[in-house]
Amino acid sequence: MGSIIKNRYLILRRISQLTILFLYFAANYWGLKILMGNLSFSKLFNTIPLTDPYAFLQMLFAGAVISSDLIIGVVIILLFYGLIGGRAYCSWVCPVNMITDFAAWVRRKTHHEKDNLINATKIRNFRYVFMVMMLIVSTVVGAAAFEFISPIGMFTRAVAFTLGFSWVWLLVIFIFDAFVLKNGWCGHICPVGAMYSIVGSKSIIRVWHNKDNCTACGECLKICPENQVLSPVIDKKSDYISGIECTNCGRCIEVCNDNALEFTLRYIINKKGENNEKTATN
Numbered sequence: 001m002g003s004i005i006k007n008r009y010l011i012l013r014r015i016s017q018l019t020i021l022f023l024y025f026a027a028n029y030w031g032l033k034i035l036m037g038n039l040s041f042s043k044l045f046n047t048i049p050l051t052d053p054y055a056f057l058q059m060l061f062a063g064a065v066i067s068s069d070l071i072i073g074v075v076i077i078l079l080f081y082g083l084i085g086g087r088a089y090c091s092w093v094c095p096v097n098m099i100t101d102f103a104a105w106v107r108r109k110t111h112h113e114k115d116n117l118i119n120a121t122k123i124r125n126f127r128y129v130f131m132v133m134m135l136i137v138s139t140v141v142g143a144a145a146f147e148f149i150s151p152i153g154m155f156t157r158a159v160a161f162t163l164g165f166s167w168v169w170l171l172v173i174f175i176f177d178a179f180v181l182k183n184g185w186c187g188h189i190c191p192v193g194a195m196y197s198i199v200g201s202k203s204i205i206r207v208w209h210n211k212d213n214c215t216a217c218g219e220c221l222k223i224c225p226e227n228q229v230l231s232p233v234i235d236k237k238s239d240y241i242s243g244i245e246c247t248n249c250g251r252c253i254e255v256c257n258d259n260a261l262e263f264t265l266r267y268i269i270n271k272k273g274e275n276n277e278k279t280a281t282n
């Protein structure tokens with residue numbers, strides 16, 4: 001029971017990711033009309049369109065005909081992640097996260113988490129360059145270019161349509177993350193994650209760090225897949241984790257044994273004011 005509570009966000013994230021995959025599978029095999037399509041374009045209850053913003057942009061750049069459903073779908077997703085969820089798509093929805101988390105776990109268990117065959121710090125922002133590159137390629141080829149190689153689409157197709165060859169690309173991602181570059185795909189390359197970082201940069205849900213409780217043990221920094229968002233704050237100041245690449249996965253909160261981290265609602269709950277009051281009364 002203790003470990004369920006300790007890993008509550010991890011368990012909820014896996015339930016969320018697997019439920020979404022199951023619903024795509026059920027739509028394809030049994031005609032269940034709860035969530036139909038794929039992670040680029042879905043329909044909820046056969047009525048509400050949901051469009052991935054990066055897939056939408058690729059279609060725009062490719063000169064495709066944009067239907068009203070696609071526009072409504074992208075507005076819904078932009079409002080949800082832009083106002084509320086931040087980059088939560090990456091840790092709560094995207095199935096590839098299960099593979100990359102597994103690769104990170106293998107790295108930790110085999111004690112070579114810092115061994116990279118590529119200089120990680122130099123290419124952290126490559127994902128933004130790649131995001132733009134794929135839009136240019138979409139314009140040139142007249143099709144949504146990243147969709148052809150996207151492991152996200154492949155994962156969904158592999159499960160929903162049981163396409164065997166899609167697993168090969170997913171295995172490549174696993175090997176890359178586990179043995180070539182720590183958090184290589186999601187933390188350095190994936191343009192969809194880069195897009196959601198930008199979309200969710202001002203969202204309400206944020207991790208709050210309370211410096212008064214922090215013992216500088218560094219457990220959060222070890223587990224975080226984007227630990228460059230934690231390092232400016234941990235053991236330095238009480239503040240929100242405002243780095244746009246935070247995926248709101250909640251792992252840092254779960255591994256912190258000192259209650260120094262928690263989810264909170266930026267703009268709505270004024271944690272900064274609360275902290276100033278504490279300092280004044282001490």
Ligand code: SF4
Pocket residue numbers: 089090091094095096097100151152185186187190191192193194
């Ligand atoms: S970075 Fe890309 S592959 Fe990774 S979780 Fe986010 S969308 Fe999925």
Ligand code: SF4
Pocket residue numbers: 207223224225226227229230241245246247248249250251252253
């Ligand atoms: S800061 Fe915490 S919630 Fe954000 S990505 Fe890192 S571990 Fe996840």
